[in-house]
Structure formats: C-alpha cells, structure tokens
Amino acid sequence: MFRKRTIAGIAIFAAAAITLSACSSATETPAAAGDVDAATATSAEDFGGLDALVEAAKAEGELNVIALPDNWANYGEIKAAFEEKYGITVNSADPDISSAEEIAAADNLKGQDTAPDVFDLGTAVTLASTDYFAPYQVSNWAEIPDDNKESTGLYVNDYTGSMSIGYNSNEVPEPESLDDLLGDDYKGAVALNGDPTQAGAAFAAIGLATVQQGGSLDDFQDGIDFFSELNEAGNFIPVNATPATIASGETKVVFDWSYNNLAQTSVVDGWKVTTLPGAAYTSFYNQAISADAPHPAAARLWQEFIFSAEAQNMFIVGGAYPVTIAAMNEAGTTDEDAIAAIGNLDGDIVTPTTEQAEAASALLAEKWAAAIG
Amino acid sequence: MTVANAPVLVSGVAQAEPGRHPITEPAGPTRRSPLSGLAKYLGLAPFAVYVVIFLAIPTVLAIVTGFFTEDGSFTFSNIAGLFDPLVLGTFASSFWVSAVTAVIGSVVGALVCYALLGTRAGGALRSFIDSASSVLAQFGGVMLAFAFIAAIGSQSLLTLWLKDTLGLDIYADGVWLYQPAGLLVVYTYFQVPLMIITFLPALEGLKTQWAEANATLGGTRLTYWTKIAFPVLAPSFFGSLLLLFANAFSSYATAAALVSQGSPIVPLQIRAALVSETVLGRENMAGALALGMVVVMVVVMWGYSVLQARTSRWQK
Secondary structure, X not given: OOOHHHHHHHHHHHHHHHHHHHOOOOOXXXXXXXXXXXXXXXXXXXXXXXXXXXXXXXXXXXXEEEOOOOOOOOHHHHHHHHHHHHOOEEEEEOOOXXXXXXXXXXXXXXOOOOOOOEEEEOHHHHHHOHHHEEOOOOOOHHHOOHHHEOOOOOOEEEEEEEEEEEEEOOOOOOOOOHHHHHOHHHXXXXXXXXXXXXXXXXXXXXXXXXHHOOOOOOOOHHHHXXXXXXXXXXXXXXXXXXXXXXHHOOOOEEEEEHHHHHHHHOOOOOEEEEXXXXXXXXXXXXXXXEOOOOOHHHHHHHHHHHOOHHHHHHHHHOOOEEOOHHHHHHHOOXXXXXXXXXXXXXXXXXXXXXXXXXXXXXXHHHHHHHHOO | OHHHHHHHHHHHHHHHOOOOOHHHOOOHHHOOOOOOOHHHHHHHHHHHHHHHHHHHHHHHHHHHHOOEXXXXXXXXXXXXXXXXXXXXXXXXXXXXXXXXXXXXXXXHHHHHHHHHHOOOOOOHHHHHHHHHHHHHOOOOHHHHHHHHHHHHOOOOHHHHHHHHHHOOOOOOOOOHHHOHHHHHHHHHHHHHHHHHHHHHHHHHOOOHHHHHHHHHOOOOHHHHHHHHHHHHHHHHHHHHXXXXXXXXXXXXXXXXXXXXXXXXXXXXXXXXXXXXOOOOOOOOHHHHHHXXXXXXXXXXXXXXXXXXXXXXXXXX
C-alpha cells in the first residue's frame, strides 16, 4: 500500500531513515517462541504468563524506541534499567523529534527492522493515530484509573508533568504571579520550550497562562494575550529553550514541564522550579505499541516494565507523576523520598479535553504568529 | 582523438577502396568519437541518477502531496491555503529577508571585490580572501546560529561588554536576534563571501586594454565606468544578486536553529506543517508551500541563467 503520507515522508525523512538504518542490527530474530503470535498478543497471558513473555522478548533481543531523550522524565535511566534487567538492547532513535514525527517514522520505516516498536505520544497525536497501535493490557491494568486508558489498551497514559516555571535564581527573583514576569527584572528573559503551534510543552504554557489569568481552557485567548504583552514589554525571548540556553543564561525563565525544569536543577547552578499558586496544568503522555512493531514481544515487555512500580518510581525521580501513583501509594511502593523532592500534585488540576485542545490549536494557528511578531 | 583515430580510419579506408590514395581522402565525415551512442549517456548516468533520486523525485513527490488530502483524494484546498493572509505574510517576510540580505551582500561584496583588484592577482592577500570566502559562503546551519548566539546573544561576551562599558544595550527593545531582523544579520554573514566568490571573476575579466582604449579616445575615468565597466559587469552583478536572493530564500537550517516562535518565513512554515504535534493534519500543506517556493526559485534561477548567458559573452 503506497499511501500519500508515505510519499511525503520519503522525501522528508530520507535522512532520518539513513541514520536509523545505520544503527540497526543486521540480524532479525524470529518473533515469539512456540506458536504464540506476539504481534497480536493483548496480554502477558497470551504468551502463557509473564515469564514466557520475557523469554519471547529476550529471543528478539532488541527494542526500538523513538523520541525518548535521556533527560526527559528520566528516560535515560529507564532505558538503561530495562536493558540491564532483561538483557535486551534498546535502540533509541531520534530522541528530539515531535510526537507527529514518531508516527511519520512508523509510516516510513514500516516493514523494516528499524521501525519503532513503541511510542510515547502527546494526546492530540495519540487520538489521531489509533490505527497505528496494537492493543495490549499490562498485568497491573487494574491499577491504572479508567480515565487514563483506552478500554482495550490501544493507548494508556503513562506519566504527566505539571506546567512549571524554571528560573535562574542567581539572575532573576522568584516569580510569584504571572504579572511579575511583565516587570523590568525579566527583560529578554522568558522563553518557551518550542512554538505552541508545534510543541505540546509550549501549548501547555499558553494553557497555564490562560487559567492563571482567570480564563478557562475553552478559550486560550487570555494566554495568548499574556504572551503578547510579555513580548511588547521586551521580556519574551523567542528562542527555543534547551538545556544549552539554560546553561548559557540566554533563557533565564522557562515555561516547561516540571520534569524538564527539574532535570536542570542538578545541572545549572541556581536553577529553581516553581509552580504558581492556583490552577495547575497537567497533560499525560501516552504509551502505545506499534501495530507494525518489528519486535512485538519486546514492545509488550517494555509496557509491562513502564507500568511496573520500578519504572513508575523512576518517573518520579525524573520529576514526573506516574499514572499508577494512587495504587502505588496504597500498596506502599511509592518512592517516598523522590515524591517528597518534587512535591505532591495537588490543588486545582486542569487538563484540556480533546475539544478544548482542538479549539485552542486552531486559535493558536491563527493568532500566535501575530501575537509575538 | 583525431590523431589517435587517424591510422585506424586510414587503414580501414585503404582496405575497402585500395585504388585511392589514403592521404588525400578527407577523413572528416567518417571520423567518430570513441564515446558514441549509448556510451556517451552511460558516462552521464551517475550524475543523472544522483540528480533524479536526490532532487527530481523528492521535489515531485513533495509537490504532488500538496494536491492531495490526507486520505489520498485530490484537492485544491492546500493550494488555496497558500493565499491565506498568514501564509502570504510569511512569503512576504521570506522575500524581504532574502532581498535585503541579497542587496547588502551584493553591494558590500562588490566593494570588497573592487578593493581586491588593487591587490596583486595571485598574491597572498587575494588568494587568502578568495579561499576564506569559499569557506565562509558555505558556513551555515546550526553551527552558524550558535556562533551568533555565542557572539551577540543576550548573554554573550560582546553584548554584555557593550552594555557594561558603553552603556549600549542592543536588546533594549527586546531580543531581535531570534526574529527575522536577526536573520538579516546572520544571513549577511554568508551572503557577502558568496558575492565575493561569484563576482570577483567578473571584475578580474575587465581587460586593461579597455581602459587604455577609453583613455586613448579621450575618455575619463567616469566614462570608463559608465560606458564600459558598468555595462559589462551589470549582468554579472545582477545575476549574482539573484543567486544571493535564491541562497537566502532557500535557507532553512540556520533559521530553524535560531527562530523558534511564529514560523515567520516559508521554510519554517513547512517545518511547522510537518512536525507539529498540536496543530494536526497539515502535512500536505507542506507540499503546497514547497510548490510556492519552487515557483519563486524557478523564476529567480531562470533570471540568473539569462543574465549568466549575457555575462559569459565578455569572459571569453
């Protein structure tokens, strides 16, 4: 099947494909052992239990992950822990691409042994791409709240951050409200992680500004207006905030997910994270298995691992809030030191619905460029 | 070739028509290049295949996507989207950035070339500037963007020094480096050297005899420049100007590394359409935007080739 999307993709992602194939392994191991078809298994039971799944995954020997930066929600350690625990090589491709590009990569690499096995996606892309997923329910399926999973297991929320403000305490005072950021202390200092018409983290920053300004997620205009004012005050710096710009001092104040901002506190002297009083903005990322996963058993074992208390605690260490945290608290398996370090997620928590997100996207596409131009 | 072929031809003719003296026979009409027919095209094949695979096919596929919806049905809506005020605005910005940097680059570059005429041809200074320009004209992308962030970013050595010693805050009205205004500064950095390497040969082509002829016929320096040098150099100058325009218009990587917000120029709009994880379903719009850019580039490069043909008349 030669679809239009594929055609576009070939041109654009040819370079990516070449890069990917360079780190692929020449050998492809047969799928699951015995007569289990790993690609259609919807639970560990289908393999004959978790041990059998582990065996099948080990036989495959490799797992292709995509868009998982080492310094994002502690994914570096999570990947390493998986490798060590199961002796399966994790091939991490294109850590810095967007969710939309993950799906494009699945399209372009379809049928190759370098295609992604598992995705970690923002909500909008997840909902638009369900054709690409294979349903799977992890062993502790019941521990994931119903609101956080698709009923057949096509996709499942894995972790969320809270939209936070990171700031360099050596350079600027701690912002206590959004309006503080309009002051002279923050000249050319405030940055976003990406363009809100493209990147989920920046989109969420506009959402946070909206609710902090007293607006509702139905209409992101208040948030857009705030950044427009910030720009007029000369306080907005339209560069992409990265660990490099934070380290160099180019971006002294950064709106980003709590786990990204927290990751910088140990790296950059004086970097602190604050969440403003009032509404907190969260948005879960989603795990999904690729329907065309070249390593279907390893992909399913990755899900079992991600939702295990071990990996869920690693998300907390990375500054993210895992989806099974309530069950973990009940079972007493939560890493108490880690959660104490990032603080409990409480207060008024807002997350946009699909309709709200779509309306906001359309509004941003129309208004954003002019607002900060 | 002629020499190498001659004995073969002679002996062949001699065998066929023994009665005639081989030397008197005109060899011209029967003379054949050793690379005839298919062989000639085989020689071209590696380049042709390269161009087809890495230029023609991707261009055609990218443009074709602009005429389809995501589910593969034909549509003109993406093309219509090109006339959206927002998209037209980005084409205008792209034009503006390219035109301004091309004009600055060509004028400054031409002045440098003129100054270089005063140096000895093949001398150390001219060779040095020539080779440095060749390198700098290709210096772009992420490296150039970070070089500028490090040099004149808001926390850079230079910016802070200006602020602390001269009290001059170049970013008093906001940080313009990450906006189209910043692109002007950064693009000019590679436009000037590109002008030097493309325009210097034309200036070097001015023959001293022309100046002497002008003087002999009672011309002044002014008439030399207005009646001789300028008409001869004009096609080359404007051709180079167009080349610089095209160079800036198609630049992507430098802008991508520098400008994060608002996608103010067309290549960044294409990126946004392709990679956005918040505004979905615009992948095929990228094809339409690419078509818009290709149209502009075709016109510009056609103009360049016309001017180039006029230029080469004087370089024989």
